[in-house]
Structure formats: C-alpha cells, structure tokens
Amino acid sequence: MRSGLLALAAGLLLLRFLPALPSTTGLLALGGCALLLALLRWPPARLAALCLLGLLWACLTAQSALDDRLAPAWDGRTLWLEGRIAGLPEQGEGVTRFYLEQAQSRRTALPARLRLSWYGAPPLAGGEVWRLAVSLKRPRGSLNPHAFDYEAWLSARRVGATGSVKAGERLLAAGGAPAWRDALRQRLLAVPAQGREGILAALVLGDGSGLSDADWQALQATGTVHLLVISGQHVAMLAGLLYALVAALYRCGLWPRERAWLPAACLLAMAGALGYGALAGFEVPVRRACAMVALVLLWRWRFRQLGAWTPLLAALVLVLLAEPLASLQPGFWLSFAAVALLVWCFAARQGRFRAWHLLLLTQWAMTVGLLPLLLGLGLPVSLSGPFANLLAVPWVGLLIVPLALLGTLLLPLPGVGEGLLWLAGLQLDWLFALLHRLAAAWPAWQGPAPPPWAICLAVLGALLVLLPRGVPLRAFGLPLLLVALWPAPARVPQGQAEVWLLDVGQGLAVLVRTREHALLYDAGPARRGFDSGEKIVAPVLQGLGVRRLHGLLLSHADSDHAGGAAAVLRTLAVDDLQGGEAGRHKLPRPVRPCREGQRWQWDGVEFVTWQWAAADNPNDASCLLRIEAAGERLLLSGDLGVRGEDWLRASGRDLRADWLLAPHHGSRSSSSRAFLQAVAPRGVLISRGWQNPFGHPHAEVLARYAALGLPTHDTAREGALHLRLGSGTVPQGMRGSGGFWQEK
Known part of the structure; x- marks a missing residue:
C-alpha cells in the first residue's frame, strides 16, 4: 500500500x-x-x-x-461584466483586492475566477454581486531569477485573468456564508483589542489584510508568519487541543466509563478542525490541513498498525488528487516537509518525552530540516526563528488562539466575548513587541540559490543530523549540510561583465557584475502597495549571491527608476551612491551627484558616465552609463529624450555601442533615427511593463528599430534578460525556459 x-x-x-x-x-x-x-x-x-x-x-x-484563461484577443481590453465576490476582500493602502467568480459578459466567455484590484473602492463584502467595468489581463507577472513567481501563484489558485476595476455598481447584497464571514470580520475589527483587531481577524478568519507592513516584516524576519495567519498549524493545534481535552478527562477519571473515549476524541477534534476551516473560508492551505488532520485521526482510531508514514502519504495523495496545482505553492512543500520531518525525528526515538523536550526537539527539527528547502525555494532564512518560535508556538497555540476563538464564540454574550478578545489582543501586543525587537536584532538572511545537486546533498545531510545519537553516519550530516549549502559560486571571467536587465514592470533596474564587483543601475519602481526594490530587486541580488553593491547609480529621481532604492539600501551594503538629480532623491543617505565624464575600471571592464548638465527636464538630466568589456559595449540611457540625444550626438563622443537600452522605455519622444545611427547597436533592450498605460514602446519607435534592422529584446515579452558582455553572445530571456504555467 x-x-x-x-x-x-x-x-x-x-x-x-x-x-x-x-x-x-x-x-x-x-x-x-x-x-x-x-x-x-x-x-x-x-x-x-x-x-x-x-x-x-x-x-x-x-x-x-x-x-480557462482569458482569450488573448481580450488581453488588455476593458469589459463590462457581472459576477459574485468570493471570500473576503483584502483592503489596504487605498486599494481593495478580491476574487470574482461566476463572471459573465455579453461580449465573450470569461474564466471561472478573476482576481481584481479597485483603487478607491466603495465598501465591498463577500457574496455581493456587482456589475463592473474591468481592464482585464491574462495571468502574467514579472519573471526574474530567484524571485517570487506571480504566475505560479495565480495558477495554483486557478485565476484565469487579473484586472483593474474602472467603475461599478452593486446589483445584489451579500448573502449566505460569505456575508456571515464578512459581518463577523467587521464585528471583530470593531472590538477594542489593544490595536490588534486586524491580527485577531487574521487568526480567526484568515484575513491578513489588517496587518501593517511593519508587522509583516517582523513576522517574516522571525519566521513566524505561519503562526499569525490561519495555516495548517492552527487547524492541527486546535484539533490537538480538543483531542487532548478528552484524553485528559479520561485519564483523570472524569470520562464516562461506559463510553469509549478515543472515538469521541477523534470526532471532536475533526469537528473543531472543520469548524475552524469554515471560519477561514476553506482556502487551499486550510483544506490541505483538514485532509491531513482527518487522515491522522482515522489512523489513530483504527489503523495505527500501518505506521506513521502511511497517513502522511495518503494525505499527500488526497491533496494532490483534489488539486494537483497545489505543488506550485511553496507552502505546500513546507507544510508536508514539516510533518515528514516530525515523523522522521520522533519515529526513530523511543520512550516518552517531556513537554519542554518535545518543544525543543520539534524546533530543532524545523530549523535544520527546513533549511535546505527554504534556500531551494528562494525564501529567506530567519536567524531569530528558532528562538522566536520556541516562545511563540506555545504562546499562540495554547493561549492566544483559544482566547480568540472562545471570545468570537461568546460575542453574543455582552462583555464576555469582548473581554476575551481584549485579553487576546493584549497578548498579541506583547508578542509583537518581542517579535519587532528580535527582527531588528537579527534580520532574516537570504542566501544565494544553491544548484539542485547541492539541495539534494543538503537534504541528506539534514536527515542524518536529525537521527538519534549513536546512529552510524550521523556524524557526516553536518559537514554534508554545510558544504552543500555554500557551494563556490560561478565567477565572471576577468575582462567580462554579466548583465541582468531585471523584469520590474514599468521601470528599470540593471545589475552589472564583474569578477569582483557589482553595480546596480536604477532600482526599479515603487508604487502604492508594491515596492519592486523590496519584492524583486533585493531578492534577485541576494539569490545571485550579491551581498555588497560597490556602486548604486540612479539615472534620475523619477519613481519608476529610483523608487526601489530605499529598499535596496536597507537590504544590502552599498559603497557608493550616486545619480542624476541628486537633490531630488529622498533616501536615508545623501546621493553623490553624477559626474560628467567619470571613468573607472573594475576587473578589466571600463565604465564611463555622461550627463547633460544644462538639461531643463528630469528625463534629459538622466545619468548615462557606458560599459565596455573586451571591446563589446552596452549603453544604459535612462529616460533620455530626443533633445538629450541631440546634445549627446553634438558632444562629439564616440557613441558606438553593441547594445542599447531603449531610452525612456521606447517612448515616442526618444530613439531618434539620427541617435540610433550614431550608436549603431546590434540590438536594443527594452524595459517596460506588459500592457502599460503609456503605450511603451511606441509603434513608431518599433518601426524605426525595424527599419534599421535592429532586433529588440523586451522584458515584458521575455522576462529578465541576461547578457554576458565581452563574450559576443546575445541576450537571453527567462520566459519560455520555466514551467508550463508561464505565459509564452
């Protein structure tokens, strides 16, 4: 079997x-x-x-x-449609995000599930039916090495299109279970709980939109995200508490002797898990947890002779049969790996464990066993996680969650439910004060992405380390783990430069690495609710093994180029910070003005900066960077416009370059024919967002490139672009080289 x-x-x-x-x-x-x-x-x-x-x-x-994805013919177009809001809308920073199901339009068939954003939305509730004007897009996200895969995330949730709401009207009020959950959320948010009402809603209903950015950062840095938003651990803890309650009554002689306690304990635990799952809306992680709890309880009741691995394998198969796309989610791998590690760790040990010993051994297993998986999935490793979880797991599981659930259950009793929720909020306030201090003292560490062979060796090493003392070969576990997790990174050859044009949407970020140095040209955009410096640029640099930037050069102060700089400065050490429009940057440290004609060499690669000092607009004031490696040149042109291009041509410089970054993302006011002829590139690199509202690159500019025989490489179509300057090769895009779920 x-x-x-x-x-x-x-x-x-x-x-x-x-x-x-x-x-x-x-x-x-x-x-x-x-x-x-x-x-x-x-x-x-x-x-x-x-x-x-x-x-x-x-x-x-x-x-x-x-x-079931949106038809390509309707990609980027606006449609009037009608549909029902599913789940709880997520609210934060002026934007409301929600799922729309059963959507219909008179003009075309629509996917079964849409994920929509509405800036400045009116109050929305789960279960409401709305008529909306939506600009729809096929599921598409930025593609970068070692960064979050948004397309996989959407595919795992079977989202067939995303969109931005332009206008709408409510057709039907909320009803049924979604309306009840939404009303309960509003009730929880209205209860005074030391300012932690949003976190109580996260614990009870799985609605994480009430957590602030600072709270999220503290949870991520301390490895405790799994404790404060409903996950498999919450469901399992509640089921375990209810099971333990019946077992304790039996052992104390308070259980009726004529009734078998074990079936009652299993049924009560399962009822608690299902009730908690209903509160959380039975999202995918909760369904996975309920399935696992059900199989474990069935095994405990009737099939203990089959061993501990059988229910785990059965739960894995059951979850994957119900939704094979669950394997696209990191949470799927982490949850099953965590349970497998506990089975591996405790099945090999005999005898009873004291509570403190059980907690220490569990945390040791999670710390060592999940380390290779976290690095393999490109997730940060919390340095304070072992200590934080050692305190937070029993605190949340044995005190805060029971208080929150009991308080919610007793809300109809005046003063009783509110009092319990206030007490739970007080505990959360103390807990978060501790987590914020731990996060500040020991921030999370993002390691370089190891190759697959290194991950396999690290997993083997972790399993050996977790074996009981005296087991043969256990001593080889730690060296195997350490050697595999820190393989020697591939180094750029002397005299060459590795260039990554990152896919940051409508913005720019270019990483240039030589043998011993790294420079970042622009840091990506930051807009309301999304900072690409934090979400894309910094994780990519860390995944590529960049720990220190010897230079951060910001072309100018526009937010699509410099918006992510603050996050990069928080995450990595930066030796030299310079840029155009130095006085306009609002960063935690001063920006050195870009110097016209500044030259330097790193590892046989030459760099030179150019800037039009008399420019009268931010775009033409961009600090330009030319890189030359083994006679091959790349010109990074910022947001230079036609007037800036004319100045550059008139300056008498040698503008010839093999590769040109399209000025101003290929806007109509750039890339003049005379400038392109002066540069005479082999090809043009374009950084822009898919279906961006500015229409970049403009059709006239693309026609100009084509007329001059210049091939284009576009981040919106190809994902992040990789170029080895000095090797004579052409840029390679990431799109098409990944998984089946990626838009081609």
Whole structure:
C-alpha cells in the first residue's frame, strides 16, 4: 500500500517540474503506457503504472486551468461584466483586492475566477454581486531569477485573468456564508483589542489584510508568519487541543466509563478542525490541513498498525488528487516537509518525552530540516526563528488562539466575548513587541540559490543530523549540510561583465557584475502597495549571491527608476551612491551627484558616465552609463529624450555601442533615427511593463528599430534578460525556459 501511494504521489508531483504540458497525443501515450504496465503482473511495472496515472491526471487538470484563461484577443481590453465576490476582500493602502467568480459578459466567455484590484473602492463584502467595468489581463507577472513567481501563484489558485476595476455598481447584497464571514470580520475589527483587531481577524478568519507592513516584516524576519495567519498549524493545534481535552478527562477519571473515549476524541477534534476551516473560508492551505488532520485521526482510531508514514502519504495523495496545482505553492512543500520531518525525528526515538523536550526537539527539527528547502525555494532564512518560535508556538497555540476563538464564540454574550478578545489582543501586543525587537536584532538572511545537486546533498545531510545519537553516519550530516549549502559560486571571467536587465514592470533596474564587483543601475519602481526594490530587486541580488553593491547609480529621481532604492539600501551594503538629480532623491543617505565624464575600471571592464548638465527636464538630466568589456559595449540611457540625444550626438563622443537600452522605455519622444545611427547597436533592450498605460514602446519607435534592422529584446515579452558582455553572445530571456504555467 505504501509503495503504491508513493508511486502515485511521485507522478502527481512530476507536474511541478514540467516545462510544458504534453500534447493530446502525448496524453494518450501516457494513458496507453499506464494501461499496458498495469496489465503486467510484475510489481515494479504496476508501480510505474500508478506513477504514470498520477502524472496523467495532473496534466489533464493543469490543462483545464490553462484553457480557462482569458482569450488573448481580450488581453488588455476593458469589459463590462457581472459576477459574485468570493471570500473576503483584502483592503489596504487605498486599494481593495478580491476574487470574482461566476463572471459573465455579453461580449465573450470569461474564466471561472478573476482576481481584481479597485483603487478607491466603495465598501465591498463577500457574496455581493456587482456589475463592473474591468481592464482585464491574462495571468502574467514579472519573471526574474530567484524571485517570487506571480504566475505560479495565480495558477495554483486557478485565476484565469487579473484586472483593474474602472467603475461599478452593486446589483445584489451579500448573502449566505460569505456575508456571515464578512459581518463577523467587521464585528471583530470593531472590538477594542489593544490595536490588534486586524491580527485577531487574521487568526480567526484568515484575513491578513489588517496587518501593517511593519508587522509583516517582523513576522517574516522571525519566521513566524505561519503562526499569525490561519495555516495548517492552527487547524492541527486546535484539533490537538480538543483531542487532548478528552484524553485528559479520561485519564483523570472524569470520562464516562461506559463510553469509549478515543472515538469521541477523534470526532471532536475533526469537528473543531472543520469548524475552524469554515471560519477561514476553506482556502487551499486550510483544506490541505483538514485532509491531513482527518487522515491522522482515522489512523489513530483504527489503523495505527500501518505506521506513521502511511497517513502522511495518503494525505499527500488526497491533496494532490483534489488539486494537483497545489505543488506550485511553496507552502505546500513546507507544510508536508514539516510533518515528514516530525515523523522522521520522533519515529526513530523511543520512550516518552517531556513537554519542554518535545518543544525543543520539534524546533530543532524545523530549523535544520527546513533549511535546505527554504534556500531551494528562494525564501529567506530567519536567524531569530528558532528562538522566536520556541516562545511563540506555545504562546499562540495554547493561549492566544483559544482566547480568540472562545471570545468570537461568546460575542453574543455582552462583555464576555469582548473581554476575551481584549485579553487576546493584549497578548498579541506583547508578542509583537518581542517579535519587532528580535527582527531588528537579527534580520532574516537570504542566501544565494544553491544548484539542485547541492539541495539534494543538503537534504541528506539534514536527515542524518536529525537521527538519534549513536546512529552510524550521523556524524557526516553536518559537514554534508554545510558544504552543500555554500557551494563556490560561478565567477565572471576577468575582462567580462554579466548583465541582468531585471523584469520590474514599468521601470528599470540593471545589475552589472564583474569578477569582483557589482553595480546596480536604477532600482526599479515603487508604487502604492508594491515596492519592486523590496519584492524583486533585493531578492534577485541576494539569490545571485550579491551581498555588497560597490556602486548604486540612479539615472534620475523619477519613481519608476529610483523608487526601489530605499529598499535596496536597507537590504544590502552599498559603497557608493550616486545619480542624476541628486537633490531630488529622498533616501536615508545623501546621493553623490553624477559626474560628467567619470571613468573607472573594475576587473578589466571600463565604465564611463555622461550627463547633460544644462538639461531643463528630469528625463534629459538622466545619468548615462557606458560599459565596455573586451571591446563589446552596452549603453544604459535612462529616460533620455530626443533633445538629450541631440546634445549627446553634438558632444562629439564616440557613441558606438553593441547594445542599447531603449531610452525612456521606447517612448515616442526618444530613439531618434539620427541617435540610433550614431550608436549603431546590434540590438536594443527594452524595459517596460506588459500592457502599460503609456503605450511603451511606441509603434513608431518599433518601426524605426525595424527599419534599421535592429532586433529588440523586451522584458515584458521575455522576462529578465541576461547578457554576458565581452563574450559576443546575445541576450537571453527567462520566459519560455520555466514551467508550463508561464505565459509564452
């Protein structure tokens, strides 16, 4: 049985690593092979058949999700549609984000689920039916190395389109369970709880929109996000508490002797898990947790003879059969890995454990065992996490969550429910005061992304470390773990420069690395609710192994170029900060003015800056950077316009370059024919956002590039662009080289 579950799970998990889904012919071949293998009496052949069947089912369901995306003909267009709000709308920083289901339009068929944003929205509630004017887009996000994969996140939630609401009117008021949950949220937010009402709503309902940015940063830095938003751990803790309550009554002699305590304990625990899941709206992580709890309780009641691994494998298969796309989410891997580590750690040890010993051993297993997985998934590692969780896990699980749930349950009793919620809020206030101090003292560490072979060795090392004392080969675990987690990074050859034009949407960020140095030209945009410096640029640099920037050069002070600089300065050490419009930058440290004609060399690569000192507008005041490696040149042109281009041509400089960053994202007021002829590039690099409101790059500019025979490489179409300057190669985009879920 266990082998069959393992084979089926392997097939279902293979979906995560497919670059493309099989064609109809390929799917038929998979099914035929599975059938033939199933007819054989050889046990390995039947296991292979189960693996192929799992892969076939995963591919079919994934293809159905891709087929349910917005038709390409309507990408970027505005439609009037009607639909029902699903779940609780997320509110914060002037924007409301929500899911719309059962959407219909007279003009075209729509996906079953949309994720929409509405700036300055009126009050919205779950279950309401609205008529909306929405600018729709196919699911698409920035693609960068070692950064958050937004397209995978949308695919795992089966979102067929995203959009921005332009106008709307409510057609039907809320009703049913969504309306009840929304009313409960409003009630929780109205209860005085030491200013922690939003966190109480997160604990009770899974609504994390009430947490401030500072609170989120503290949770991430201390590795305690899983404790303050409903996750599998909350569901399991509540089920465990209810189970332990019945067991304690039995052991104290307070349980009726004529009634079996074990079935009652299992049923009460399952009822508590399902009730908590209903409060949280049965989102994917909660459904996963309920399935796991149900199988563990069933195993404890009837099937303990099968061993501890069987319910875990059965839960894994059940979750993946219900939703194979769950494997696209980091939370899926972390949750099952955490349970597997506990089984691995405790199954090999005999005897009873004291409570403090159990807590210490659990935290040790999580710290060591999840480290390779966190690095492999590109997630930060919390340095204060072991200590923070050692205190927060029992504090939240045994005190705060029971108080919050009991207070919510007793809200109809005047003063009783409010008092319990106030007490829970007081505990949360104390907890967050501690977490903020720990986050400030020990910020999270983002390690360089190890190669797959290093992750495999690190996992093996972690499993060896977690074995009991005296087990052979255990001593080799720690060296294996450390060696695998810090492999020697690939170094740029002397005289060459590695260039990454990051995909930051409508903005610019370019990383230039030589053998021993790193420079960042612009830091990406920052807008209301999203800072690309924090979400994209800094994680990418850390994932690439950049710990120190020897230079941060901001072309000018516009927010699409310099908006992410503050986040970069908070995250990485920066030796030299300079830029155009030095006086306009609002950063925590002064910006040195860009110097016209400044030259320097790093590791055989030459850099030179140019700036029009007499420019009368921010774009033409951009600080330009030319990089030359082994005779190959790249010109980074900021937001230079036609007048700035004319000045540059008239200056008499040698403007020739092999690669040109399209001035001002390819706007109509840039890239004059005379300038392009003076530069005479082999190709043009364009940094812009998909379906951006400015229409960049302009059709006239693209026509000009084409007329001069200049190929373009576009971050909106290709993702982040990688160029090895000095090697004579062409830029390579990330789009198309990733998973099947990425828009091609």
